[in-house]
Amino acid sequence: MATERTFSIIKPDATARNLTGAVNSMIEQSGLRIVAQRRVRITREQAETFYSVHRERPFFGELVQFMTSGPVVVQVLQGDGAITKYREIMGATDPAKAANGTIRKTFARSMGENSVHGSDSAENAAAEIAQFFSGNDIVG
Ligand code: CMP
Numbered sequence: 561m562a563t564e565r566t567f568s569i570i571k572p573d574a575t576a577r578n579l580t581g582a583v584n585s586m587i588e589q590s591g592l593r594i595v596a597q598r599r600v601r602i603t604r605e606q607a608e609t610f611y612s613v614h615r616e617r618p619f620f621g622e623l624v625q626f627m628t629s630g631p632v633v634v635q636v637l638q639g640d641g642a643i644t645k646y647r648e649i650m651g652a653t654d655p656a657k658a659a660n661g662t663i664r665k666t667f668a669r670s671m672g673e674n675s676v677h678g679s680d681s682a683e684n685a686a687a688e689i690a691q692f693f694s695g696n697d698i699v700g
Pocket of ligand 1: 614619653676678
């Protein structure tokens with residue numbers, strides 16, 4: 561399988577509970593490598609741009625509010641089939657439907673406060689990485 565990069569966010573519900581290290585441990589246990597990482601407070605404009613595909617959805621306002629409510633950790637993960645692999649270890653968006661042992665089953669509180677985000681395609685991974693990191697920030 562080809563080496564890929566994907567974009568990850570450890571969300572405010574997880575940073576509030578001091579779970580950055582626990583999530584990172586699950587990422588590293590899976591074989592993925594954290595090749596860039598920064599803890600930031602994202603602005604409303606950044607959140608609206610990041611989630612612009614969801615702009616018309618009823619939960620958009622709540623999503624932007626939540627993502628700007630506290631610090632997040634933005635990351636680039638690298639490895640074989642990284643996009644699919646990270647989605648597997650995150651588990652389903654709704655933690656009630658996530659498989660045992662996944663990050664969301666273990667830590668998420670709800671569909672909104674679901675602890676982590678991961679890119680869903682190669683195209684979105686490239687765009688999401690570019691929103692937060694420049695080439696020099698990523699050290700593989
Ligand atoms: P994420 O992978 O970050 O991508 C979009 C996010 O929207 C998703 O995770 C959820 O946190 C959030 N989301 C999706 N559906 C709902 C919903 N029905 N109510 C609230 N938030 C949602």
